[in-house]
Amino acid sequence: MSSKVKYAIIGSGMMGREHIQNISLLGDTEVTALFDPDDHQLSLSIPLAPQATIYKDFRDLIKDTNVDAFVIASPNHTHVEILKEILANDSRAILAEKPLCTKAEDCRAIAELADSYKAPIWVAMEYRYMPAVTELLNRVRAGTVGDPKMIAVQEHRFPFLTKVGDWNRFNINTGGTLVEKCCHFFDLMRLIADDNAVRVYASGAPDVNFLDESYEGKTPDIIDNAFVIIDFASGKRASLSLCMFCDGSYFQEEISVLGAKGKLECRVPGPDRLWAVDNLDDLGHSTGFTGEHRESEIVFSPRSPKGPIRETVRVDTSLQLAGDHQGSTFYQHQRFHDVLRGKGKVEVTVDDGLQAVLIGLAAEQSIREHRAIEIKEL
Ligand SMILES: NC(=O)c1ccc[n+]([C@@H]2O[C@H](COP(=O)([O-])OP(=O)(O)OC[C@H]3O[C@@H](n4cnc5c(N)ncnc54)[C@H](O)[C@@H]3O)[C@@H](O)[C@H]2O)c1
Structure with a gap:
């Protein structure tokens, strides 16, 4: 891994932006890729990650080699498709917003695919x-x-x-x-x-x-x-x-x-x-x-x-201002970042x-x- 840890954000609405803000607070990080189907949401997110490559399809984003970890912050019902696509085609770390999926059978299908996945998967429970x-x-x-x-x-x-x-x-x-x-x-x-x-x-x-x-x-x-x-x-x-x-x-x-x-x-x-x-x-x-x-x-x-x-x-205060969750998004990213650096384990x-x-x-x-x-x- 290069000197900076590089993140892709899939879904850059309210929570996606909270992730970008807190990833930035870590210091040795960079958000290098963004996908959101909504242009207005993208226009709010791009100033927070001006260096990121913007994608029109998350399947193209997944092919971006300038990424170390995917952060999924899209609506609940979209998690299953995005997770399946990454788990079937990739081997880079994932932080997936809760809930994992909206149906028991989808969660179980993801759990089965995750069993043989070669990289850490962390479910975001802030x-x-x-x-x-x-x-x-x-x-x-x-x-x-x-x-x-x-x-x-x-x-x-x-x-x-x-x-x-x-x-x-x-x-x-x-x-x-x-x-x-x-x-x-x-x-x-x-x-x-x-x-x-x-x-x-x-x-x-x-x-x-x-x-x-x-x-x-x-x-x-x-x-x-x-x-x-x-x-x-x-x-x-x-x-x-x-x-x-x-x-x-x-x-x-x-x-x-x-x-x-x-x-x-x-x-x-x-x-x-x-x-x-x-x-x-x-x-x-x-x-x-x-x-x-x-x-x-x-x-x-x-x-x-x-x-x-x-x-x-x-x-x-700086953590309070970087989101709606009492600084928890920052502390979670700190631990996830340790995992990406090979220093901790998925919690x-x-x-x-x-x-x-x-x-x-x-x-x-x-x-x-x-x-x-x-x-x-x-
Ligand atoms: N852990 C927490 O405390 C916490 C808090 C809020 C939200 N969340 C979770 O974060 C996720 C996003 O919630 P939010 O509040 O940011 O919602 P939001 O509506 O503000 O943002 C969702 C974004 O995803 C985009 N999107 C829609 N379909 C997509 C797709 N197929 N692929 C990628 N992006 C897509 C939308 O355009 C929008 O910009 C949800 O799963 C939600 O449950 C977690």
Whole structure:
């Protein structure tokens, strides 16, 4: 590998640009190739990577030899085709945005191809790398609460933003809200439980958001609120409370881990640019006003002595400004970059991506069928 690590971005919308910005912060890197079918999105991305070669077809981009790693940040339903094309024809590293794919059979097909792929494949699960979440994970591993028995995740936040071509308004494109958004939380639950899920029960509905929108005569069908309960093989259990019409919540994510020694929580605010900001453009980008800055926190509540211990977890301002995910995209890229330099190993595998999607799909099916779904049914 030359002195700079060279990246190709496939899909340069909101998340693709967050990747470009964070790759640039690493220093010895260069984005050398870009593909996006949307000219407007390209026009927003090119200034962030002015040296990149622009492609009109991702199949041509894949042939570019001036690339060390592919970053896939296209809509969920397009991941399978792009991954299949790279896995069948290439042997360079891949960072693929979550969810791995939108269907169980597609995830499994990718997992099979990945088995014989000669280069690292990393599924982008940024939430693992939010500083407060990383701290929570480290403390759980260090035994702060004892063996984790219960994991409770609450996400109360603003509605989905407008996306290019409105792909995120329909289950057919996203896999469903519990796949699209919540695979992050199912991934964290698996990591904390150090186990795989066996059974999922969920209740949810599209109750509030986007009901007045229509796309070629169709109303969006994605749910905006749900409760999900997950049983792990070991008997550990987890729950998710999701509400996506809760723009006013001070914290966006609250994650609790409970064991015989006590309770450990982390609380993470949403992006500053969306807090108390009313003047967004139609893609949810701030038109100038910067919202109030909120800090993450971590709280340990031992059973004895009583009294929670609260700590603030700060995130570097330059990292806050390079995306919507509390600096996590930067920290994830740091680790991925280590892998590209031969110094680390893949931390979020294709199997991690597959397992998180399976829990999300089971939860979506449970909502439709009003019954608990065994993961082995999928
Ligand atoms: N990990 C996270 O925290 C996180 C956050 C946001 C989005 N995402 C994921 O990133 C991906 C992109 O989401 P986004 O928010 O940037 O959406 P977006 O709509 O802002 O951007 C998607 C881009 O992909 C382009 N595109 C459409 N079809 C394509 C194709 N076949 N090949 C390549 N590009 C194509 C679109 O023109 C658009 O510019 C999704 O998979 C989403 O789930 C992850």
